[in-house]
Amino acid sequence: IGIDLSSVLHSLGIDSESNRRSRVLDTFQSPWVETSRCEVEPRFFVPD
Amino acid sequence: TKAEKTALVFTEWVKLIQRLDGDDETVLEFIRQMIEKGVLQDSNGFICFMKSALELSVNSFKESDPTSEVFIAIDSLSKLLIKLICLLDFKQSSREEFLSLMFSVVTLVFSEDQGRNDTSFNERPYFRLFSSLLCDWEALRGHKFVKIKDPACRKELVNFDESFYNIFASFLHVYQPIAFPGFAFAWITLLSHRMFLPRMLRLPNKAGWSKLLLLFTDLLNFMAHYTKRTETHDAVTVVYKGALRVILAVSNDVPEFLVENHYELLNNIPPIYMQLRNIILSSAPTKVVIPDPYDPNIELHDIEACQVPAAIFYDPVQDLKGLKKPVDNYLRIPSSSLMRTILSGLFRTELELDTGIGYETTNVDVKLINAITLHVGIEAALEKDRTSANAIFNTKSSYFTLFKGLITEGSTELKFHVIQAIANQLRYPNAHTLWFNYVIKNLFYSDEFEEQQHDVQEIIIRTVLERIITNKPHCWGIVVTFVDILKSDSSSLADLSFIKDVPEIELIIKNL
Amino acid sequence: ENPVFKNPLFSPGLAYWAQTKRPLLQPFEKMPPDMVSQLESSLLNCPDSLDADTPKLYQAPLSLPHPTSIFFPNEPIRLVSTETPEESRPARDFYSRTSLARIMSKFDLDTLFMVFYHYQGTYEQFLAAKELSNRGWQFNKINRCWLFKEVEKLPPGNEKSEEVSWRYFDYQKSWLARRCGDEFVYRQEDFEKI
Known part of the structure; x- marks a missing residue:
């Protein structure tokens, strides 16, 4: 039967209501909520 | 000893790289001397050094106070390796060979560590090494490696970028959970790493998709193998939860990956993971507009998107085995002898275990059935573009009669798997969904099945219903098909014996 | 064998x-x-987000001498608010959803310039640059200053409907936003695309 995915989507930062889709894989902390203790530094580029 | 000398050199490196920026002249000079003075003069030298450095770093992690910086040595090693990829002279051998050698040495040290220590093995330092390599590589590659001053080197690295990720993925495949269960959770974390997964998904020309599909297959394979209806270990349940979140994230960011690889992904997911299957099957390309499937005025043929065939990355034709010729020949000129050939090719010689809903073994080659079904769907859409819609939206066309033949002549089990395979193509609005909607409706209402008609109808209703009674998401194509069937003949549907036999189902149908 | x-x-x-x-x-x-x-041992040792974070071996010291001179103003910079309303902001990329970016969206300009000029090469500098860019400032690659275009609507009856003036943030001397001279000419290629 599966589960109600709304809390899972929320934990991922996916807003199903919003029109604008925001990427989540680039700031993905961990596959599990329990090990997503802190935000991780995403890729970035600083010009010289 | 040589090992002690190597350890000393590495220790010096660890101290140095904490005090200076990686581009400092002193750092570069240190590496230059490592090469000139024989520490890294050849492959054997590199293997010795790498083994020693890695063992030292892992021990450093094990012996460090957990509240302190436990990864300093590992991170230093990562930094050195990335620097070597940039600085070494690659005239004799390639960067690809060097990277493979590097990962091979890690694999040897890793294998020995986990082999010796079994349950006291700790995956974290190895995870950290892979993670830091990804982060350090990412820091280097920004804006096409613009930080590399030498233009020739910069060009080489730009060309090497794709190989870096694919070689990394190849080695990740070596560490798959079935082979190294002691690394399983670190493995899943690496697969979904922010510096790996989005990169692999977005490499130009889908260059990372083949390897990525292989890795997802490894994950699903592990889950499929150790999910039992009676008792599934708690750890496997946790693996499932992680896999679910990762796949949902992919569905959000790059749904095209799931859309174009749905066939191969589903080959590795047990049927009882219905919601996970639905997530994959209900993914749609970002630009496609999904109309309301419950809209009573919906006309599938009028939907623009339904004229466009679904993009396919993993072509099922490679899985047709000896049946490609008979199937293609049948589509050109159908004959009963070709039908018999195809049918006999679908049966297995041995039972295969499967965690199905209501069954535990299969006598038929489910993967082959899936391959044929998708292949015929692809060919049908191509035929429509070549000739006309009437060539395929026609119960006399070979495209349709192939399925009808399989259903008529096949056992109940074969009927079931064929219908399941057709249902797997009822996805977002596209030409395949449109055609298979036609196929399944015509199979439902066909009066040529005689005494088998109720069996066929029961299997179709069961197949569609089991995909809708789960929690969302539900596939657009499945909902539309179900609504079609309900709309056209709702009164006699509720009267069907197999519906009346199960009061709960009767209630659902009546409510719907 | x-x-x-x-x-x-x-x-x-x-x-x-x-x-x-x-x-x-x-x-x-x-x-x-x-x-x-x-498998259970792997679950127990499962790496968390800290394990996956970017390694930090060498931390550069602050890039410029810290401006603690008495000649530097204590009160915050007073400028016409450059904060654009939420809806008209550029399409949100994944950075804007991180907590650090959200915190920076509440920083004073002072703080943003401080982070930008003193934490060279860091993620914090990068985010400060993004936030300044979101607020309409542009980074000049030549003189390494942030510039802001002020558009003043003139009352009707004037020859022009608006008056444009440019300000730059003087990070080297006064730590204030100053008006650019009349000789200033805007050239797009001199500015970094953030």
Whole structure:
């Protein structure tokens, strides 16, 4: 039967209501909520 | 000893790289001397050094106070390796060979560590090494490696970028959970790493998709193998939860990956993971507009998107085995002898275990059935573009009669798997969904099945219903098909014996 | 018996590695006890987001001398608010959803310039640059200053409907936003695309 995915989507930062889709894989902390203790530094580029 | 000398050199490196920026002249000079003075003069030298450095770093992690910086040595090693990829002279051998050698040495040290220590093995330092390599590589590659001053080197690295990720993925495949269960959770974390997964998904020309599909297959394979209806270990349940979140994230960011690889992904997911299957099957390309499937005025043929065939990355034709010729020949000129050939090719010689809903073994080659079904769907859409819609939206066309033949002549089990395979193509609005909607409706209402008609109808209703009674998401194509069937003949549907036999189902149908 | 297994360079790791191929070729039907304990051990040691974070070995000292001189103003910069309303902001990229970016969206300009000029090459500098850019400031690659275009609507009856003036943030001397001279000419290629 599966589960109600709304809390899972929320934990991922996916807003199903919003029109604008925001990427989540680039700031993905961990596959599990329990090990997503802190935000991780995403890729970035600083010009010289 | 040589090992002690190597350890000393590495220790010096660890101290140095904490005090200076990686581009400092002193750092570069240190590496230059490592090469000139024989520490890294050849492959054997590199293997010795790498083994020693890695063992030292892992021990450093094990012996460090957990509240302190436990990864300093590992991170230093990562930094050195990335620097070597940039600085070494690659005239004799390639960067690809060097990277493979590097990962091979890690694999040897890793294998020995986990082999010796079994349950006291700790995956974290190895995870950290892979993670830091990804982060350090990412820091280097920004804006096409613009930080590399030498233009020739910069060009080489730009060309090497794709190989870096694919070689990394190849080695990740070596560490798959079935082979190294002691690394399983670190493995899943690496697969979904922010510096790996989005990169692999977005490499130009889908260059990372083949390897990525292989890795997802490894994950699903592990889950499929150790999910039992009676008792599934708690750890496997946790693996499932992680896999679910990762796949949902992919569905959000790059749904095209799931859309174009749905066939191969589903080959590795047990049927009882219905919601996970639905997530994959209900993914749609970002630009496609999904109309309301419950809209009573919906006309599938009028939907623009339904004229466009679904993009396919993993072509099922490679899985047709000896049946490609008979199937293609049948589509050109159908004959009963070709039908018999195809049918006999679908049966297995041995039972295969499967965690199905209501069954535990299969006598038929489910993967082959899936391959044929998708292949015929692809060919049908191509035929429509070549000739006309009437060539395929026609119960006399070979495209349709192939399925009808399989259903008529096949056992109940074969009927079931064929219908399941057709249902797997009822996805977002596209030409395949449109055609298979036609196929399944015509199979439902066909009066040529005689005494088998109720069996066929029961299997179709069961197949569609089991995909809708789960929690969302539900596939657009499945909902539309179900609504079609309900709309056209709702009164006699509720009267069907197999519906009346199960009061709960009767209630659902009546409510719907 | 293969000679590669006798090579001291590959031993004993290769032998251990070869053993892991067995479950791949002949998967167990049910998880044997040692596999269960390995899996549980992996779960116990599962890396978390801290383990996956970017390594930081060398931390550069602050890039410029810290402006603690008495000549530097204590009160915050007073400028017409450059904060654009939420809706008209550029399409949100994934950075804007991170907590650090959200915190920076509440920083004073002072603080943003401080982070930008003093934390060279860092993620914080990058985010400060993004935030300044979101607020309409542009970074001049030549003089390394941030510039802001002020558009003043003139009352009707004037020859022009608006008056444009440019301000730059003087990070080297006064730590204030100053008006650019009349000779200033805006050239798009001099500015960094953030």
